[in-house]
Structure formats: C-alpha cells, structure tokens
Amino acid sequence: MSEHRPPAFDRLDPLSIDDLLSTEEIAVRDTVRTMLADRVQPHVAAWFESGTVDEPRELIRAFGELGLLGMHLDGHGLPGMSSVDYGLACVELEAVDSGIRSMVSVQGSLAMYAIWRWGSDEQKDEWLPAMGRGEAVGCFGLTEPDHGSDPGGMRTRARRDGDDWILDGTKMWITNGSISDVAVVWAQTDEGIRGFVVPTATDGFIANTIKQKMSLRASVTSELVLDGVRLPADAALPELTGLKGPLSCLNEARYGIVWGCLGAARSSYETALDYARTRNQFGRPIGGFQLTQAKLADMCLELNKGMLLALHLGRRKDAVGLTPEQVSFGKLNNVRESLEICRTARTILGANGISLEYPVIRHMNNLESVLTYEGTVEMHTLILGQALTGENAFGSA
Numbered sequence: 001m002s003e004h005r006p007p008a009f010d011r012l013d014p015l016s017i018d019d020l021l022s023t024e025e026i027a028v029r030d031t032v033r034t035m036l037a038d039r040v041q042p043h044v045a046a047w048f049e050s051g052t053v054d055e056p057r058e059l060i061r062a063f064g065e066l067g068l069l070g071m072h073l074d075g076h077g078l079p080g081m082s083s084v085d086y087g088l089a090c091v092e093l094e095a096v097d098s099g100i101r102s103m104v105s106v107q108g109s110l111a112m113y114a115i116w117r118w119g120s121d122e123q124k125d126e127w128l129p130a131m132g133r134g135e136a137v138g139c140f141g142l143t144e145p146d147h148g149s150d151p152g153g154m155r156t157r158a159r160r161d162g163d164d165w166i167l168d169g170t171k172m173w174i175t176n177g178s179i180s181d182v183a184v185v186w187a188q189t190d191e192g193i194r195g196f197v198v199p200t201a202t203d204g205f206i207a208n209t210i211k212q213k214m215s216l217r218a219s220v221t222s223e224l225v226l227d228g229v230r231l232p233a234d235a236a237l238p239e240l241t242g243l244k245g246p247l248s249c250l251n252e253a254r255y256g257i258v259w260g261c262l263g264a265a266r267s268s269y270e271t272a273l274d275y276a277r278t279r280n281q282f283g284r285p286i287g288g289f290q291l292t293q294a295k296l297a298d299m300c301l302e303l304n305k306g307m308l309l310a311l312h313l314g315r316r317k318d319a320v321g322l323t324p325e326q327v328s329f330g331k332l333n334n335v336r337e338s339l340e341i342c343r344t345a346r347t348i349l350g351a352n353g354i355s356l357e358y359p360v361i362r363h364m365n366n367l368e369s370v371l372t373y374e375g376t377v378e379m380h381t382l383i384l385g386q387a388l389t390g391e392n393a394f395g396s397a
Contacts, residue, residue, distance in 0.1 A: 012270065015304050020311060021088075028081070029088040035066055036096045044097045045356045047218040051211065056103070056179050056220055057137060063104055064134020068093075070108040073116050076128040084314035087259035091310075095263030098366035099219025105260070106175040107131065109252040111138025114184040114195060118237040118245050123197050127182055141171035141185040141198075141224050142246050148173075149379050150395065151186070151193075152243055156226065158187035158194060158236075165236060167196065167204075167229040173373070177222025178207040184237075184249075185226065192241035196231060204229040215369040251327050254374045255317065258330035259310045261370055262303065264363035265338035269299045271358055272345035286348070295344050302337040309333060325387040332380040339367040 010016065018026065039062060047053050063069055067079045068089055074080030093101035112131050115123050115138075130136035147153045156169025167187055177183070183198045183205070198205060206225040213221060237245065273296060276287035286292050313330050316322060342364040346353035354361045371377060382393050 011273065011300075014300060015308070017304065017307050017311065021084075025082075025084055025088055028085045029092060032066070032068065032089045032092040033095075035062075036092055036100075040096050040100055044100065044218050045359070045362065048097065048099075048362050049217075049356055051213070051217045053099075053103075053218055053220060056176075057134075060103065060107065060137055060179075061134035063107075064132060068104055068108070069134055070112040070116070070128070070132050073108070073112060073128075073132075076116075076124055076132070078112075078116075078128065078132045082314075083255070083317040084311065086256065087310055087314045090256045090260035091263040091266070093263065094260035095267045097218045097362065098260070098264055098370055099216040101256070101260045101263070102175050102216060102219050105253050105256040106140055107138055109256050110140035110249050111176075111180075111182065111184050113252045114140065114237070114245070114249045115197060117248060118195060118240050119197065120234065120238050122234065123237075127197070131182075136181040137176055137179050139174050139176040139180040139183045139222070139224075140249065141174055141177075141183050142250075143171060143173050145170060145172045149376055151246060154186065154188060154193070156185065156187040158189045158196060160190075161230070163233045165196065165231045165233065167198070167226045167231065169226050171224040171226075173210070174207075174222045174224050175216075176220055177224050178209045179220050180207070183224060185224070186246050189241075193243055193246070194241055195237040195245050196235050197237065198226075198229060198231060198235065202229050202231065215365045217365075247324070250374055251322075251324055254327045254331045255313070255322065257370060257374055258313060258327065258334050261335045261338040261367060262306050262310060264367055264370075265299075265303050265306070265341040268342040268345035268360045268363050269296075269303050271360055272296065272299065272348040275349050275352070275358075292348060295348060299341045299344055303341060306334040306337055325383055328375065328380040328383040331375065332377060332384065335367065335371050336377065339364070339371055342367055 071079045071081045072083055072086040090101055093104055115127050131138055142151055144154050158165050158167045180200050183200055185196050185198050186193055204227040208223045210221045210223060276292050277285055279286050309330055313322060313326060342360060345360045346364055349358060349360055352358055386392055
C-alpha cells in the first residue's frame with residue numbers, strides 16, 4: 001500500500017475543506033470576496049458606527065451586477081446557481097457584516113423567492129428581472145410588533161372591496177423597508193393568510209426607518225405601516241393561503257443564515273488568531289499561553305464543524321432538497337456556535353475587542369440579531385424537539 005504525504009497543516013483551513021469545493025465554487029467565493037474587499041470592507045465599520053449605509057440602493061445595484069441577487073433562482077434572467085454557490089457567497093457577505101448579508105438575502109431569499117415560488121407569471125415578469133439586476137429593491141413584511149414567533153396571530157388585515165383589496169396593519173423589523181420599490185406583505189383574509197405584492201409607491205404605504213438599534217447597524221431596518229392600501233385583485237399571490245407560503249420563504253432565508261453566520265465567526269476567529277500571535281504580554285505572544293490556545297482550538301473546532309454542516313446541507317439541498325427540520329438544525333447550531341466564537345474572540349482581544357478598529361464587537365452585536373431573526377433559538381429547538389419526539393411543545397397543540 002502506497003503512503004501519501006498530506007499537505008502541510010493550514011491554520012486557516014485545518015480540515016482542507018477547500019478540497020471539497022469545485023473550481024467553480026471557489027471562483028464564486030473569491031469573486032464575491034474581492035468585490036466586497038473593494039466596495040464594502042473599507043467603509044463598513046464607519047457605517048456601523050453611524051447607523052447608516054451610504055447609498056444603499058447603489059450598493060444593491062452593484063450586487064445585482066455581480067449576480068448576487070436571487071443567484072440561486074433560475075429563469076427570468078436570474079443566474080440559477082447552486083445552493084452551495086449561494087452559501088459560499090453568504091459566508092463572504094457576512095464576513096464583512098451581517099447587515100450586508102441581510103440586505104442581499106432579504107432581496108433574494110425572501111422577497112424574490114416569494115414571487116419566484118408563489119407569484120403569477122405577470123408578477124414574475126414585472127419584478128424578478130429588475131430585482132435580480134438590483135434596479136428594484138424588495139422587502140418582506142411578515143413580522144409584526146406583537147407577533148414575531150407566532151406569525152399566525154398577525155393582525156394585518158386584507159379585505160375585499162369590489163375587485164380590489166384593502167390592506168391595513170403594521171409590520172416591524174423589515175430589512176430594506178424604507179428603500180424598497182416592492183414589498184411582499186402577508187395579511188389575514190377571510191380565506192386565511194395570503195401574500196400580496198405591494199408597490200411601495202401605493203397610497204397609504206409608509207415605511208419608517210428604525211433608529212437606536214445596537215445591532216445590524218449597517219443595514220436599513222424599517223417599520224411598515226399600511227393605512228388603507230388599495231391594491232388590484234391581481235396583487236395577491238395566486239392560489240396560496242395559510243402559513244405555507246411565508247414559512248417556505250423563511251426556510252430559504254434560514255438556509256443562507258446557516259452559511260452566513262460562519263462568515264462573522266471566521267472573521268472573528270482569524271482576527272483573534274492573528275492578534276494572539278502578535279500581541280505580547282509577560283514577554284511573549286499571548287498565543288503562547290495555554291488558556292488562549294484552548295480558546296483558539298475550541299473556536300477552530302466549532303467553525304470548521306459548522307462549515308462541514310453547512311456544506312453537507314448545501315449538497316443535499318442541491319441533490320434532493322432539505323426538510324424544514326434540517327434547516328432548523330443548521331440554523332440553531334451554526335448561529336449559536338458563531339456567536340460563541342465571536343464572544344470568545346472578544347476576550348482574546350481584551351480591551352481592543354470592543355473597538356471598531358477590529359471587527360469582533362461588530363460581528364458579536366450583529367449575531368445577537370441573527371440569533372433571534374428567522375426563528376429564535378427556542379423555536380428551532382422546539383422544531384427539532386417535535387421532530388424527535390412526535391410531541392408538540394409549542395404554545396398550542
């Protein structure tokens with residue numbers, strides 16, 4: 001039996017996960033990384049500090065030109081790339097900032113996916129090409145001030161008035177809301193929950209930008225107010241009632257988070273590793289102390305286990321699809337571990353860990369939002385618990 005000499009250990013890719021990627025997948029990852037390094041990375045700390053994003057619509061257009069918007073969707077001029085390609089892009093986006101990844105995923109995996117999966121041919125033709133190019137910006141209105149984990153209790157109401165629909169209600173924590181051209185809004189009707197494609201220029205549609213947030217600051221977050229918004233009959237997503245529609249969209253967005261959060265973790269881990277190798281205390285680098293090495297080893301383990309999990313789910317999604325429980329498995333594990341990696345990195349950096357000169361505190365704060373949006377830890381835990389036991393432990397049977 002011949003004996004192979006393995007390549008040297010790579011502290012940034014200790015399991016040689018790159019060997020599991022195709023040449024095309026690596027090219028996608030590197031293209032996104034290069035664009036972000038030039039277009040976003042130099043500015044994102046300042047955006048986070050100021051709570052604004054300079055010319056967000058121009059940034060979205062740039063993402064469209066690169067093919068990032070709805071990149072895993074096909075038809076209507078969309079790229080039709082693989083789920084793994086999309087996941088790798090999410091890692092790079094979130095390695096820069098979770099708010100930037102959220103901007104892209106809300107456009108592609110929520111607003112565009114809803115129209116792509118559930119819209120009429122006319123709705124698809126009107127919106128998807130422009131949204132894919134970044135010429136039209138979309139948002140997704142599901143969460144309400146009093147209804148987050150329980151969307152079935154939403155109070156936004158759509159009632160018929162002749163051939164039209166009239167929408168009234170409020171949506172909260174809506175990414176891209178105040179820069180959007182179109183909103184996919186979910187509302188109660190006499191037939192059940194339905195989705196509506198709402199041009200934001202419609203009378204009665206108001207988007208208020210949310211301020212005073214300490215997380216996802218490099219992202220536009222809004223409150224949507226619908227005050228007697230009148231829509232034609234064909235604004236409704238056809239032949240779709242109930243929570244099946246919005247939950248299918250959330251699954252798409254959650255899949256991107258399974259990958260994306262690892263970008264924040266990777267950035268924090270690499271920052272801490274570099275810091276530990278160059279920061280001297282007591283006459284030597286702090287990376288020479290056992291406690292610091294233990295932290296770095298644990299961070300490395302969880303980051304790379306998370307990448308293997310994300311890659312497995314991505315390959316399976318491309319091959320046969322994913323169950324909602326599998327998506328919950330990935331979202332629950334990877335976000336939780338990524339947040340712990342960021343928190344640990346902050347301790348390695350000491351006082352510098354709270355400075356925006358380094359990305360760690362920014363990633364840590366951002367992941368506090370990622371931990372709870374698209375399903376809280378508790379919701380994903382109960383989804384898995386029900387799948388494992390067959391018992392429903394949610395608020396109602």
